[in-house]
Amino acid sequence: MITYSIIIPVYNEEANLPEMYRRVVQVIEGLDGPAELVLIDDGSQDRSLAILDELHQRDPRVHYLSLARNFGHQIAVTAGLQYAQGEAVVIMDADLQDPPELLPQLIEKWRAGYHVVYAQRVSRAKESWFKKLMAYGFYRILNRFTDVTIPTDTGDFCLMSRQVVDILNSMPEKHRYIRGLRAWVGFPQTAVQFKRDPRFAGDVKYTFRKSLNLAIDGIISLSRKPLKIATYLGLITALVAIAMIILVLFWRIYNAPAQLIGYTLITIAIFFLGAVQLICLGILGEYIGRIYDEVKQRPLYTIKKAAGFDEISQS
Structure with a gap:
């Protein structure tokens, strides 16, 4: 019986994968139950898939899916949710901006009875003032438009209970905004604050255009x-x-x-x-x-x- 599933979408992250694996394994080996890593290759064009296969051959806790093309971050996360087997499911990015060392704090809140524990950013290292301003305005505007309250300054980095994950998996919609859907589901939710690190290596994957499309998806999918x-x-x-x-x-x-x-x-x-x-x-x-x-x-x-x-x- 797997207690913890850690879902990590991957898109051209060959420079980050070895260090990400090292830090995640270091954390899960100290947890109070067995864990699995569910890595989703979202149509990468570099050596990411080959590295995932090497990690799987070396460590049976590493499972991976390789999507036939690039379907986007939210769909990759959705695929991970549908294949994760743990009682508690964590979503985090492969670029190490979401620190794996925060997992014990998320788990502690889950053990205390919360069904959704989201990581809330208190600072953003090495990000331009324009991006910080856009992020600040986005979450405030989003909450004005949507019918549910989405916690400000939160991304997809979170822990969800099996009950919440099963409900998300039952939703058939195509345009998915995970952080909005997890708020819509309800159940007791709380935050763990952290300082967001810069990318360990590589280029930023969420361009302004992708961020804008995600914002539109969030508003349209959650409100009329x-x-x-x-x-x-x-x-x-x-x-x-x-x-x-x-x-x-x-x-x-x-x-x-x-x-x-x-x-x-x-x-x-x-x-x-x-x-x-x-x-x-x-x-x-x-x-x-x-x-x-x-x-x-x-x-x-x-x-x-x-x-x-x-x-x-x-x-």
Whole structure:
């Protein structure tokens, strides 16, 4: 019976894997129960898969899945959740920004009765002021838009109980935002604060574009408030249009023709109405696109190779 599963998504992390393995093993050997490492190769193009295979041959606690292509971080984590067997499941990144040495503190909170123990950042080493500002604003805006409270300054680094993991695995949606879904599930949750280290080696994988897409996924998958905003924009636009009609009629009846009534006013109105329409269409398009993805019923991922699991199935 496995007590702890540690899920680590991997994408072009050949420079980090040996040190990550060393530090994780050093920690799990001091735990109060057997542990497994569930490593998910998300279509890496370097030697990451070969290193995972070497680690598996050396250590039977190391299991890995190799996805047939790059499906993205959240899908890789989802694959790990579906194959993890532990009573407590930890998610962490391979770049060692999530320190493995924090695991005993997460486990202590779980033993105290919490079903979700998330690691909350109090500082970010060697990150630009722009990235820190964007991260600060993102979590505050996210909580304004979503219907659940997502703890600020938290990532995917967390520990979840088997009960929570089973519920997450039962959710069929394609666009997954793990930190939002774990908040939606409920159950007692708490934080363990830590100082986030810089990457041990290699380049940052979460570019601004990927971070923006993840933010949109989080908002769209957890709330219908953007649709309400589109409705409010339509109402406001209608009120402005009515006010402009009244204003033009007033000028026509009580004043001589003015230059403002001509092309300038018409141009402003066209651009304003066009912008509002495009914004609303964009919001509707995001929701319709997700409906389109859901009704196709395609699997979340495909597996190229797997090692260390009793039964291999594609989900």
